[in-house]
Amino acid sequence: MSITGVRHLTRRGLLGAGGAAALGALASACGGGNGAASSGGGAWTFTDDRGTKVGPKARPRRVVGYVGTAAALYDFGVEQQLVGVFGPTRLKDGRPDPQAGDLPVGRLMVIGNAYGEFDIEKYAALRPDLLVANMFVEDELFYVPAESKDKIFALAESVAISTGAVPLPKPIERTAALAAALGADLKAARVTAAKARFDKASEALRAAAGANPGVKVLAASASPDLFYASSPAKNTDLIYFRELGVDLVVPRRLGQNGYFENLSWENADRYPADVIMLDSRTQALQPKDLGSKPSWRDLPAVKAGQVIPWQPEPRFSYAGCAPILEALAKSIQSAKKTG
Structure with missing residues (x-):
């Protein structure tokens, strides 16, 4: 991760x-x-x-x-x-x-x-x-x-x-x-309220994925030299999103430990996606940092304005994860297919 x-x-x-x-x-x-x-x-x-x-x-x-x-x-x-x-x-x-x-x-x-x-x-x-x-x-x-x-x-x-x-x-x-x-x-009370919010958010994501089928989502991270495509078979949040019906891109050439595939920026378009979830941690490059990379600007999800923050390392509590589920549900609900 x-x-x-x-x-x-x-x-x-x-x-x-x-x-x-x-x-x-x-x-x-x-x-x-x-x-x-x-x-x-x-x-x-x-x-x-x-x-x-x-x-x-x-x-x-x-x-x-x-x-x-x-x-x-x-x-x-x-x-x-x-x-x-x-x-x-x-x-x-x-x-x-x-x-x-x-x-x-x-x-x-x-x-x-x-x-x-x-x-x-x-x-x-x-x-x-x-x-x-x-x-x-x-x-x-x-x-x-x-x-x-x-x-x-x-x-x-x-x-x-x-x-x-x-x-x-x-x-x-x-x-x-x-x-x-x-x-x-x-x-x-604060713990049970957070749990109830998490459960509600999980169902909201399931409903959004079901109501807008075929929206392809890529979880990724960016560095100056590489674009990382993350695997929904290893990342704990992506595993759950897929269980709830989110159509996540599955990279084919995973590196050691199986968490992600390293892509050169020339190959950043290897996996077509309608929505990109981009690593929002402080060590990762953000959309504002990537404007000089033509291969980033040309990605369909970027052109469509369908890039959303992703926390590859969520806070493993109901309070920490409920807002993540809510935001993803909202994004998928309104996403347009780019292909």
Whole structure:
């Protein structure tokens, strides 16, 4: 999923019961195989998506996380335990990066703001009880540097949430389960409201795709030298969009880990599309940056004004993903076929 500007990075069922009932079930599940939480200072365990069981210790009080993971946990009600983050957190002007979501960035220690940055001394000074991160590629915690991971993992236990090659609801549910294990109330009004909004948005996208069939959608990212066509077989949000009926382009020549195909700008038109979802992260080029590239200007979706922002790395919470589904539904509903 990490594509433009960090090309050296590797990464890797529809919803069941809705609303508060599903969230309540998730909270209850935290007492089973996927995790167990005590109400106070007793034993605490959680089994992550590597199959690694952390604990038994007291519930973690000081949690450091990859920014996207921390932001999703915050949406589910984990607040006071979060003490530090790493990954894209602040923009150059000091404002929070969009990937930080609603995190109170000002009170958190940022121990790394870009790929390859992870200040181990700052991390140790935070006295962490737990490190949490997304996992796009098996056994690789996102933005944890491979060359120093042993030193990092020696300082605190870690939890990985699988966020690759599974439908979007799965990492949301697993993040919710971790949040509940950390003491969050999944029956809180803001959480159940976000879940209801997500369910409604999912149905809106399904309806839009059904009402405007044949609209071809390409998920892509742009860099100065390459145009990346993303696979709906690996990207968790695209998997879900396709399950809801969105007609997504399937690239044929995928690279390592199968997330996307590298295209030279001369071949940017290899996959015809009516709508382009373009990576909106800060490391990727945006439409305003691409005006000098004739191959971009000539794409049918660009000519038709049907280019929309895409977040290849969504915030894996109901609050984080509901607006994404709503925006895509609106775009597909009004899209015109260009072929």
